Amino acid sequence: MVSKQPLLRRIVIAFVLMTLVVSGVFALSIVAIVHFVEEHLVSQELDRELSIVVNEDLRRGERPRLDSSTRFFASHLPDYPVPQQFAKAQNGFSEVVEGDQAFYVLKRSDNAQSVMLVQEQHEFEAREQVLFNVVLAGFLLSVLAAWGLGWLLARRVMAPVIRLANQVRHRDQLHALAPALAPEYPDDEVGHLAAAFDSTLGQLRHSLERERLFTSDVSHELRTPLMIIASSCELLAEVSTLDVRQREQVQRIARASEEMRDLVQTFLILARARPEESSQGGSATLAAIAEEQGSRWAPLMREKGLQFQLIEQGRDAAQYNQTFLRTVISNLLRNALHYTEQGAVRLILENGSFRVEDSGVGIPLDQQEQMFQPFVRGAQARGEGLGLGLSLVKRICAHQDWAVQVRDLPPQGSVFEVSLRG
Structure with missing residues (x-):
């Protein structure tokens, strides 16, 4: 042991x-x-x-x-x-x-x-x-x-190791201009460890930079075709010769285009990874975003035979990042839609938090934390997703200092609760 x-x-x-x-x-x-x-x-x-x-x-x-x-x-x-x-x-x-x-x-x-x-x-x-x-x-x-001498010698021996650990733990080590660690230490075991950290951190910086560039470039390039799709949907919606089914399809395309635009904006902000830039995307109250997403997802849930309820148990006048909050609520409602076959889905608002309750298949207790990891889906996976929705929710909450958790809802179902104040 x-x-x-x-x-x-x-x-x-x-x-x-x-x-x-x-x-x-x-x-x-x-x-x-x-x-x-x-x-x-x-x-x-x-x-x-x-x-x-x-x-x-x-x-x-x-x-x-x-x-x-x-x-x-x-x-x-x-x-x-x-x-x-x-x-x-x-x-x-x-x-x-x-x-x-x-x-x-x-x-x-x-x-x-x-x-x-x-x-x-x-x-x-x-x-x-x-x-x-x-x-x-x-x-x-x-x-x-021996105790006194051992303590003094241990402190002296461990001092460079503790210093190295604090340096590696510091968030600035992932910055592209962060200085190397090894030159500050002698050519001994600690120096070799510092050199190994330099090598690993260098590879990590390169991977993060490559990921940021890829996400930023792809997201930026997707803006133009999304604008074309959105404008085309607006033009099609004004055509008077469309029947009911065709108009529904145009509305569906418009909703998907709007969702993709929000995701692109979300990925762009996350790729920059700078909290001071998180104000991009506008701001809105929790009630406004919840009402918008409720009107968007309620028809889809009714088509599936589910009841949808938007319940306001407390008023919250604070302003939140519109893009991030919209993406979080949208992903949680989509997840509830995919994993609920009968019953109801409720979006409940409180002062500084909200939760999404469903009467779906539920999540076993030993798998609840894993559901926020990338490419992890429930045992009874639904839809065509890759298991990235809840991972994105977790990443957004970490970026905004929000907290998200999941628990069971007796007799059957799940509750995803997001605290907007940490």
């Missing part, structure tokens, strides 16, 4: 864990070595003292010359009886623990006779406790120092 921790924190954690392992092993090694050396030295000292007592003091009939913490015992000497607690001690050096007391014991046996020296450990334990406290304090201090 990939860690979700920030890289800087992971570096600090790795630094601290490494110190924990190294310092822990070092501290335990010190304690073990000290304990081993202590036993070795004590056993040698007791062996030397026992030899002096047996070979010198007892032979001269003197009492053993020992300090207050060391006692002498012998199984064959009534004056130095072996206490019961040490009777089972093994030959050689050993340690006997009884309750809170601990003793070092050195025992020698010869011809069923045994002699031993017993030394209390309280002095050694006091020294060991001091040593343990010093080692523990050093261990804790090393961990704290």
